[in-house]
Amino acid sequence: MTKNRTPLNxxxxxxxxxxxxxxxxxxxxxxxxxxxxxxxxxxxxxxxxCQLADYKARHKQECVDFVHPPLTRAFMTEPINDEQYPQRPxxxxxxxxxxxxxxxxxxxxxxxxxPLAEPMNLTTPEDYHATMARRMALAPGPEVVLIGEKSxxxxxxxxxxxxxxxxxxxxxxxxxxxxxxxxxxxxxxxKDAFVKGRPEVDKFHTFQDGGEAMAVMSVADDPxxxxxxxxxxxxxxxxxxxxxxxxxxxxDASKGIVSLNPGEYVIYRTQFRVGDDDRIATDFxxxxxxxxxxxxxxxxxxxxxxLLLDNMLSQHIHNDGHSPQGIVATIDRPAxxxxxxxxxxxxxxxxxxxxxxxxxxxxxxxxxxRMERMGTRTMQTIERTGEIDLLIAGLRSSGLQDAAxxxxxxxxxxx
Numbered sequence: 001m002t003k004n005r006t007p008l009n010x011x012x013x014x015x016x017x018x019x020x021x022x023x024x025x026x027x028x029x030x031x032x033x034x035x036x037x038x039x040x041x042x043x044x045x046x047x048x049x050c051q052l053a054d055y056k057a058r059h060k061q062e063c064v065d066f067v068h069p070p071l072t073r074a075f076m077t078e079p080i081n082d083e084q085y086p087q088r089p090x091x092x093x094x095x096x097x098x099x100x101x102x103x104x105x106x107x108x109x110x111x112x113x114x115p116l117a118e119p120m121n122l123t124t125p126e127d128y129h130a131t132m133a134r135r136m137a138l139a140p141g142p143e144v145v146l147i148g149e150k151s152x153x154x155x156x157x158x159x160x161x162x163x164x165x166x167x168x169x170x171x172x173x174x175x176x177x178x179x180x181x182x183x184x185x186x187x188x189x190x191k192d193a194f195v196k197g198r199p200e201v202d203k204f205h206t207f208q209d210g211g212e213a214m215a216v217m218s219v220a221d222d223p224x225x226x227x228x229x230x231x232x233x234x235x236x237x238x239x240x241x242x243x244x245x246x247x248x249x250x251x252d253a254s255k256g257i258v259s260l261n262p263g264e265y266v267i268y269r270t271q272f273r274v275g276d277d278d279r280i281a282t283d284f285x286x287x288x289x290x291x292x293x294x295x296x297x298x299x300x301x302x303x304x305x306x307l308l309l310d311n312m313l314s315q316h317i318h319n320d321g322h323s324p325q326g327i328v329a330t331i332d333r334p335a336x337x338x339x340x341x342x343x344x345x346x347x348x349x350x351x352x353x354x355x356x357x358x359x360x361x362x363x364x365x366x367x368x369x370r371m372e373r374m375g376t377r378t379m380q381t382i383e384r385t386g387e388i389d390l391l392i393a394g395l396r397s398s399g400l401q402d403a404a405x406x407x408x409x410x411x412x413x414x415x
Contacts, residue, residue, distance in 0.1 A: 024059075025050040037063060039168050039263050041070035063168065066093060066100030070265055074234040075164050077102070085355050088162055089339045092292055094329035098169035099177075099260075101295050101327050106162040106269050109356055109364045110348055111282040111340070113274065114160055116153035116220065120229055120271065135224040144224065151223040152199050158220060158229070158271040159184075159286045165258075165295060165327070166265035174300040178310050179256020179268045180219050180228040181296045181317055183324050188212035190289035197276025205320045214291065216324060218317075220273045227254045229271035236264045251306040259300055284340040290331050294324030 021034050023046040034044040035051065040063045045051040062068060069075055069090070076087040092103035107114060119131035135144050148154060163182065167175050186194050191206070194215050198204060203218035220229040232240055232253050240246050240253075249264070251257040258266045274286040296317070298309060316322055337344070343351035352361045392408060 023050050025054040025057075036071070039063060039170070040066075040068070040166070041072075041263060041265075042068040044071065066095040066102075066166075066168065069093075069102045069164050070166060070237075072234070072237050072265075072267075074237070074239060074267055075102070075104070075162065077104070085339060089335065090332070091287055091336050091339075092329035092331050094292070094295075094327050095168075096327045097299075098171075098173075098262075099165065099167055099175050099297050099327060101163060101165045101293075101329050103293055103329050104162045105160065105283050105287070107160040107283050109361070110352060111284060111343060113156040113277065113281060113283065113286065114158040114271065115156050116151060116158060116223070116229075116273075117148050120222075120231060120269075138224055147223050150199065152197065152276075153223065155197070156277045156281065157197070157273055157275050159274045159283060160269065160271050161293075162233070163268045163270065163293075163295065164265055165260070165268070165297070167260035167262050169262050172262060174259050174261055175297050176251075176300045176306050176309060177256070177258050177260060177266060177295065177297045178313055179232065179258065179266075179270065180230050180254075181310070181313055182219060182256075182268070182270060183294045183317070184217040184272050184274070185291045185294060185324055186215040186217070187289060187291050188214055191215040193279045193289055194275055196279070198273060202273055203318045205318055205322065207321050207323050209323070216294075216322075217272050217274065220271050228256070230254075230256045231269045232256055232258060232266060233269045234267040236266075252310070255307075255310055257306050257310050259306065282343075284336060284343065287331060287336055288333070292328055292330040294326050294328055296324075296326035 021031055021044060022029050023034065024043040025045055028046045030046050034046060035048075036042075036044045037051075037059065042063070043054065043059055045054065069077055077090050079086050088104040088106075090102050090104055094101060121131070138144075139147060163179075165177050169175070188209070191213055194217060195204070202220070205216050206213045207216065208214070221227065222229055232246060232250055234240060235247050235249060235258070238247070240250070246253050249259045249261075250266075251259065256268055256270070260266065274280050274289075280286050280289065296313060298313075300306070317324075340351065342354045356364070
């Protein structure tokens with residue numbers, strides 16, 4: 001987990017996010033005139049004297065080693081106000097050739113994995129209805145469910161990660177990052193847990209490392225929309241929301257192809273299939289069985305086509321025997337245990353209360369109940385159109401008893 005950076009000559013005041021800013025070196029508060037390191041943007045100073053002093057004392061090496069991510073509200077790796085834990089604890093980081101990354105989670109408050117059937121962008125009820133409308137437009141009602149069942153979309157088996165990638169090269173060279181080609185690598189001893197229950201449609205392969213087989217898992221694909229379960233959430237401090245056009249540096253948002261000048265960074269939200277909701281049911285159970293991640297990138301030469309480069313990469317990245325390339329981010333097990341210790345030692349309720357507080361927990365539960373009610377209303381709509389009987393009969397005739405039973409249960413609740 002990324003630690004608080006205490007100023008060298010005085011104790012750092014508690015941060016309150018964007019409202020208060022403090023000199024990294026001396027701790028002095030200044031809301032308007034702080035300067036930052038143009039390359040890493042992970043430090044800020046009240047004057048040049050503090051900047052030079054900190055550079056000599058520690059920042060010169062910390063910047064090169066990618067010790068701290070850039071300061072941004074979109075990736076808060078230190079606690080704010082009176083919180084005990086950060087919003088984005090860092091569980092893996094790495095760097096290569098002047099490009100680095102930090103990896104955190106972005107899942108459920110109770111640490112449970114997500115199902116593929118749940119829309120990835122689920123901020124408001126409108127998001128839910130928009131996603132369901134797109135799916136229904138792509139396939140008839142019964143086929144929507146058949147696709148989901150074939151893809152095991154109703155099982156909670158998706159690990160949701162937030163990944164920040166930054167260019168800190170000193171030669172002014174741009175780099176291309178290929179977000180949809182990010183891969184998870186299992187420990188040799190846990191390969192079988194990740195393989196169990198995976199549908200054939202998943203991109204999955206193995207390679208040998210030191211004589212042992214390692215499993216490699218690619219970004220999950222949405223079986224309805226035929227695209228990776230990936231979002232470009234932020235580019236160098238600017239959130240990318242809704243249907244607003246992304247900045248020119250985002251060459252293909254659906255595939256996460258982004259170019260970065262030195263100092264620029266991108267934040268991805270992406271999902272990976274990690275088992276069958278049996279041996280692996282929570283974020284930390286998945287992370288604890290991983291060796292790390294691989295984030296592919298390429299130095300971008302003028303005139304080369306980003307989409308063509310991505311396609312060339314896709315031709316071999318999923319083949320058996322292919323060893324993941326790019327930035328290697330190894331899982332930080334002490335940080336993992338530190339953040340999830342309450343859950344591991346005392347259970348789910350203890351974790352939720354210590355990390356979010358009782359009021360936040362109740363609000364999150366109310367939101368979960370609202371989403372369930374939306375699902376019920378969707379069932380009522382299908383019932384009114386007269387398609388529900390055909391849907392359930394079709395599932396049973398296809399041998400999909402579990403899916404049929406699930407819809408019968410939803411139907412009963414919607415009645």
